[in-house]
Amino acid sequence: MIIRSPGGPPGDAPTSWAALGDVLQGKLTKPGLDLAHLGELRTVALFGDDRQISQISYHEEPAKSPSYLVRISNLS
Secondary structure (H helix, E strand, O other): OEEEEEOOOOOOHHHHHHHHHHHHOOOOOOOOOOOHHHHHHHOOOOOOHHHOOOOOOOOEEEEEEEEEOOOOOOOO
């Protein structure tokens, strides 16, 4: 997971991991969370249980506008 944004990410790393897990699992645990920046990806779900995540790599990069890069691999 790479988070790009001006001035740093909007939250800390664990919050970003949790939010990513919630979005990719297709459940949102924080009512009122603004996900407009995800566009159509708001409706994407990749797995049924975030316990399927067994490894996370996290990196922050400065950028002019916010963006995310998420790479998903099968580790088996």
